[in-house]
Amino acid sequence: MLCAHNCDLIAVMMQHPEKVSVPVYTAVDREIFLRAIYPRRSPAVLRGVSLGPCLDKWTVDYLREKGGDREVKVHVSPVPQMDFLRKNFLYRTLPFDVFVQRAAETKHSDFFISEEESYYLRSLGDDPRRDPADLRKQFPGLTEDFSIPEFFEPEQFFSCVFRISSCGLQLWTHYDVMDNLLAQVSGRKRVVLYSPRDAEHLYLSGDKSEVLDIDSPDLKQYPKFAKARRYECVLEPGDLLFIPALWFHNTLALQFGIGVNVFWRHLKAESYDKKDPYGNKDPVAAARAMQVLERALHALGELPPDYRDFYARRMVLRIQSCAYSPEPEVAAQGCSPTETLTASDTETSLPSSQISHQD
Numbered sequence: 001m002l003c004a005h006n007c008d009l010i011a012v013m014m015q016h017p018e019k020v021s022v023p024v025y026t027a028v029d030r031e032i033f034l035r036a037i038y039p040r041r042s043p044a045v046l047r048g049v050s051l052g053p054c055l056d057k058w059t060v061d062y063l064r065e066k067g068g069d070r071e072v073k074v075h076v077s078p079v080p081q082m083d084f085l086r087k088n089f090l091y092r093t094l095p096f097d098v099f100v101q102r103a104a105e106t107k108h109s110d111f112f113i114s115e116e117e118s119y120y121l122r123s124l125g126d127d128p129r130r131d132p133a134d135l136r137k138q139f140p141g142l143t144e145d146f147s148i149p150e151f152f153e154p155e156q157f158f159s160c161v162f163r164i165s166s167c168g169l170q171l172w173t174h175y176d177v178m179d180n181l182l183a184q185v186s187g188r189k190r191v192v193l194y195s196p197r198d199a200e201h202l203y204l205s206g207d208k209s210e211v212l213d214i215d216s217p218d219l220k221q222y223p224k225f226a227k228a229r230r231y232e233c234v235l236e237p238g239d240l241l242f243i244p245a246l247w248f249h250n251t252l253a254l255q256f257g258i259g260v261n262v263f264w265r266h267l268k269a270e271s272y273d274k275k276d277p278y279g280n281k282d283p284v285a286a287a288r289a290m291q292v293l294e295r296a297l298h299a300l301g302e303l304p305p306d307y308r309d310f311y312a313r314r315m316v317l318r319i320q321s322c323a324y325s326p327e328p329e330v331a332a333q334g335c336s337p338t339e340t341l342t343a344s345d346t347e348t349s350l351p352s353s354q355i356s357h358q359d
């Protein structure tokens with residue numbers, strides 16, 4: 001079933017003529033992924049990778065029966081666009097089978113806020129404060145149905161998370177610190193992504209962007225947002241989206257949707273915060289650097305404004321010259337945004353029949 005958001009999507013696509021479409025690759029196996037796609041550190045849609053029988057089996061009735069009545073903590077929002085700044089949503093606990101039914105329907109007879117409230121599940125581990133989510137542990141009745149693509153070593157595995165959303169549900173723009181494969185099992189989902197290099201244009205509050213309405217942003221309040229390059233794709237059932245660590249992403253369910261995502265460790269295990277069941281705490285060295293920065297800012301605060309300004313600028317220059325990476329070669333050569341991600345670079349390693357773009 002389609003919902004009104006599909007019409008909105010067409011309008012939005014017309015407003016963003018300069019968006020970059022994420023390339024779609026077909027017939028990708030482990031060898032091709034590791035050789036030709038993964039090293040690019042750019043998002044990619046992988047179409048046709050086997051995800052197991054879930055694609056046929058995971059109907060609402062089947063999920064309710066096999067997923068059972070285990071309690072899950074879900075987001076409930078009166079409007080489809082969740083707002084982490086104004087906290088316009090509630091966390092509520094429901095039996096999984098009841099939650100699935102509510103997320104799949106558009107009008108509810110039982111509800112928390114209103115008949116039209118929206119639901120979102122990001123599944124959690126057994127002890128949510130310590131354990132990462134693992135579908136295989138929390139939903140053993142569904143384990144056999146979903147195959148985790150073998151695109152990384154088993155010891156790199158971090159978590160496997162259920163993502164179930166009402167039609168229209170939009171999750172704010174955020175980044176995670178691990179590499180991610182987001183599998184769309186049923187329903188269509190629009191995903192908008194921004195490069196980590198655009199962090200300065202996204203008005204960050206921790207790991208999230210304060211620009212909630214990415215389709216018609218308030219450019220008076222967020223003028224730099226106009227400079228962020230928008231990458232976009234629409235996931236169809238069966239698609240896998242590779243989201244490299246640190247890439248910002250914003251999801252919009254165009255239909256009631258069931259997805260599963262898998263995070264894996266791309267850095268050495270000791271680089272990550274050990275108390276991070278979600279995979280979104282900054283790596284330990286980055287967290288340490290941020291703390292030192294806070295101390296440096298505190299010290300600058302002891303200076304009169306003109307000295308503070310001068311030394312702050314010197315610090316920025318030092319950071320830029322010592323810690324920024326050079327712009328990627330393609331950008332330095334003056335390629336247009338689409339060219340940086342089109343087949344051109346990969347053609348040497350993948351036949352063009354395996355690559356396409358959504359327009």
Ligand SMILES: O=C(O)CCC(=O)C(=O)O
Pocket residue numbers: 163165171176180182249251259261
């Ligand atoms: O699919 C979604 O709703 C959100 C996905 C996401 O945020 C993730 O995979 O990290």
